């Protein structure tokens with residue numbers, strides 16, 4: 283790669299560190315060039331806090347990432363895992379440089395910046411109207427598998443630092459504010475955000491971070507679902523491995539799945555009210571099918587295990603293209619799965635309206651059919667059902683077949699409950715859109731195969747194992 287002075291060694295350190303980060307989206311290929319787009323001192327001294335925008339060029343495309351860089355002359359033991367390297371007088375920096383998201387001493391002042399709505403260079407801190415903020419809380423980064431990095435302040439706030447930046451207002455902020463205005467009960471309260479001044483007058487600021495209410499005591503849907511699957515797998519061998527039998531497990535999830543279906547329909551209703559609906563002609567639906575084929579080609583080229591299913595998948599896509607009349611499109615979640623929903627004491631809350639991290643911003647915002655989200659959640663039930671089996675683990679000898687049947691029964695039961703809840707609360711009935719739903723599910727499975735191959739190769743068997751069933 284080319285390294286442009288004067289950032290020589292900082293740039294080199296960052297180029298070595300970046301590819302190993304969970305949130306780095308460019309793991310497919312080498313970094314051709316990395317430059318520091320903006321560097322803003324947020325806190326002077328030792329330790330010091332700097333906000334960096336990194337322009338990362340790969341295969342002719344430049345992506346922008348952000349990070350909080352800590353600088354300390356002495357690095358305490360607790361910050362060793364966050365170390366990026368040592369600089370001597372480079373870029374005006376001397377000492378250990380590290381990922382400051384892990385340093386509570388440096389992240390605590392971010393709350394004061396938000397409360398006072400300060401501006402530092404191009405970085406502007408904004409407080410939501412009517413919000414009073416506590417500024418005395420220490421932050422701990424979440425350990426969740428994430429595309430971004432979130433900091434939890436006490437048990438009051440969660441600050442999500444968007445890692446790969448897209449131009450303009452981040453859809454997560456945009457949608458959360460719009461749904462709150464609709465009085466939607468299923469989103470957390472927005473307390474503030476951080477933005478970057480636009481490069482050109484007239485452009486929207488770029489959202490850097492979102493400060494929301496922390497849902498204290500809530501559990502995410504993925505954990506709840508896995509607990510239920512574990513219970514069901516642990517039932518005595520005599521328990522019938524049927525869909526109805528899956529309801530006998532101590533931790534049956536079906537009532538929650540039904541409530542989640544209803545909450546999803548309510549969120550879709552409020553998204554439609556906030557952003558409007560449009561009638562999409564058949565030609566545009568065919569364009570969407572073309573996109574499904576393209577993704578299948580791309581993923582098949584890098585994951586050979588997908589290829590035996592390609593023909594059957596294409597047939598499902600083509601069936602949709604040949605049937606398509608006009609469809610009602612609207613703003614949707616776009617990357618809907620069990621890790622994006624949290625069960626609080628009062629019901630389900632939906633998080634993360636950013637869409638799929640690998641898609642370009644315009645596509646993430648584009649209206650779509652709401653059953654795309656339903657398909658995402660149905661895939662997630664498949665994931666939860668098959669996760670323990672596909673990842674090996676403690677399957678007793680001879681139990682695999684029974685557990686496979688149980689996995690299928692669990693998924694069927696919860697899929698049906700979710701769809702029933704969704705339709706009863708006014709969403710388009712999934713049973714009446716079979717071709718659309720199957721195409722969406724397969725398209726999502728193909729996306730997941732690429733996602734896992736890139737980000738969590740040991741998870742690849744999870745979506746692969748469900749293909750035989752789904753494509754059949």
Ligand SMILES: Nc1ncnc2c1ncn2[C@@H]1O[C@H](COP(=O)(O)OP(=O)(O)O)[C@@H](O)[C@H]1O
Pocket residue numbers: 424426427428429430431432440442470494495496497498500502621622624633634636
């Ligand atoms: N408001 C919140 N309250 C409590 N936990 C949250 C909240 N927002 C996010 N989380 C936790 O962080 C995880 C990741 O959040 P998410 O917004 O989906 O980030 P990402 O876009 O990086 O995946 C969630 O699965 C959840 O466990």
Ligand SMILES: O=P(O)(O)O[C@H]1O[C@H](CO)[C@@H](O[C@H]2O[C@H](CO)[C@@H](O)[C@H](O)[C@H]2O)[C@H](O)[C@H]1O
Pocket residue numbers: 427428429430504617619620621622634637638639658661662663665666730733
């Ligand atoms: O939550 P993100 O916006 O980061 O979404 C990405 O990562 C998800 C995993 O964290 C991934 O979801 C896949 O794995 C989930 C279990 O971890 C499962 O519930 C989902 O159904 C499955 O798609 C998501 O696809 C990806 O975009």
